[in-house]
Amino acid sequence: MAIADPSKRLEAMPPYMFAELERRVADKRASGIDVISLGIGDPDEPTYPHIVAAMREAVADPANQKYPSNRGRAEFREAFAGFYEERFGVEIDPESEVIPAIGAKECIYNLCFAFLDPGGVALASDPGYPVYTGGPILAGATPELLPLVPELGFAPDLSAVPAEAAAKARLIFLNYPNNPSGAVVPEGFFELVVSFAREHEILVVHDNAYSETTYDGYVAPSFLATPGAREVGVEVFSLSKGYNMTGWRCAAILGNAAAIQTYWRLKTNVDSGLFEAVQLAGAAALRGPRGSLERINETYARRRDLVVGALREIGVEVPAPKGTIYVWAPVPEGHTSTSFAELVLEEAAVIVSPGSMYGPSGEGFFRISLTTPDDRISEAVERMRKHLS
Numbered sequence: 010m011a012i013a014d015p016s017k018r019l020e021a022m023p024p025y026m027f028a029e030l031e032r033r034v035a036d037k038r039a040s041g042i043d044v045i046s047l048g049i050g051d052p053d054e055p056t057y058p059h060i061v062a063a064m065r066e067a068v069a070d071p072a073n074q075k076y077p078s079n080r081g082r083a084e085f086r087e088a089f090a091g092f093y094e095e096r097f098g099v100e101i102d103p104e105s106e107v108i109p110a111i112g113a114k115e116c117i118y119n120l121c122f123a124f125l126d127p128g129g130v131a132l133a134s135d136p137g138y139p140v141y142t143g144g145p146i147l148a149g150a151t152p153e154l155l156p157l158v159p160e161l162g163f164a165p166d167l168s169a170v171p172a173e174a175a176a177k178a179r180l181i182f183l184n185y186p187n188n189p190s191g192a193v194v195p196e197g198f199f200e201l202v203v204s205f206a207r208e209h210e211i212l213v214v215h216d217n218a219y220s221e222t223t224y225d226g227y228v229a230p231s232f233l234a235t236p237g238a239r240e241v242g243v244e245v246f247s248l249s250k251g252y253n254m255t256g257w258r259c260a261a262i263l264g265n266a267a268a269i270q271t272y273w274r275l276k277t278n279v280d281s282g283l284f285e286a287v288q289l290a291g292a293a294a295l296r297g298p299r300g301s302l303e304r305i306n307e308t309y310a311r312r313r314d315l316v317v318g319a320l321r322e323i324g325v326e327v328p329a330p331k332g333t334i335y336v337w338a339p340v341p342e343g344h345t346s347t348s349f350a351e352l353v354l355e356e357a358a359v360i361v362s363p364g365s366m367y368g369p370s371g372e373g374f375f376r377i378s379l380t381t382p383d384d385r386i387s388e389a390v391e392r393m394r395k396h397l398s
């Protein structure tokens with residue numbers, strides 16, 4: 010054993026997919042090639058001005074510079090309760106049904122350590138955000154993949170979950186609007202989730218990262234608005250994408266009070282809470298005007314149409330997603346996800362994400378992120394048209 014050898018758990022992890030992408034872009038750029046990355050979903054526009062203003066004020070106040078508590082500031086919890094009531098029609102008790110998280114990624118990872126024992130099982134959407142599988146592996150448990158296929162609207166067939174996995178599972182990770190497929194939740198699906206979770210006593214973790222990023226008049230629901238959801242589940246709401254706040258690490262977990270208490274108990278051993286100035290800025294984001302959000306969604310919708318139009322021209326038939334910041338498209342015949350992504354990189358100097366990076370059911374697809382400025386998206390689309398038609 011060398012001193013820097015990783016643990017067996019870490020060794021079992023696949024390499025972090027964006028690290029691979031970043032390395033490839035860096036290599037190309039170093040050799041003078043103008044690579045346009047449509048890989049990572051990191052909003053290109055700045056955080057909205059009223060949020061930055063609230064942060065400026067909060068960060069200057071010495072009272073906010075101390076260790077926070079993991080329970081969160083009353084202002085933060087109350088802002089979330091107000092937002093959930095107004096936006097989703099969901100009543101949240103600010104005392105017991107919401108606490109801050111240092112981003113959704115932290116929250117999902119730590120939920121694995123709060124609820125999974127070695128040898129345990131978590132049910133994870135496939136394709137899905139990588140921490141749904143990485144979290145369980147690092148916790149010594151096993152992710153049981155739930156394939157999301159276009160024929161079922163990218164919702165898992167819960168009746169197909171093997172009985173043994175359903176019996177052993179403690180958590181199920183779901184996410185709508187969905188990364189990477191762009192799908193919105195099919196009518197009636199959340200109701201099925203509630204009864205499945207009740208039957209098998211599984212805690213539902215609905216990762217609500219994209220509810221504010223929707224198009225064509227579609228308004229995304231909260232899982233917690235489903236009858237019975239609060240008895241079986243929690244929702245992780247991140248401000249990263251909708252509010253252009255990826256760098257701020259601002260999110261919350263809401264819903265089942267006992268589950269939140271267990272997550273809090275784990276967190277008191279692991280981290281020291283979300284910076285209180287960020288909590289106050291997050292509260293300002295949730296209470297603030299929605300004009301900037303609506304404008305950014307118009308921008309994404311415009312880019313989406315550009316991308317979908319160009320893909321259709323090169324023979325890739327793809328539905329225009331109603332939510333998220335991604336277009337999820339099938340690779341042309343004769344390609345795998347990776348071979349097509351390689352082709353686009355080599356021929357057009359454009360990075361797209363191979364669908365297989367999000368799990369085995371992502372094979373045969375690629376993902377384009379809409380978080381690149383309009384002129385660069387247009388240029389990328391033009392190159393793809395020119396080199397791949």
Ligand SMILES: Cc1ncc(COP(=O)(O)O)c(C=O)c1O
Nearest residue numbers: 112113114138188218247249260
């Ligand atoms: C589905 C999903 N959940 C969570 C996250 C990460 O959210 P946060 O920035 O709050 O950690 C992402 C980021 O891409 C995501 O796509």
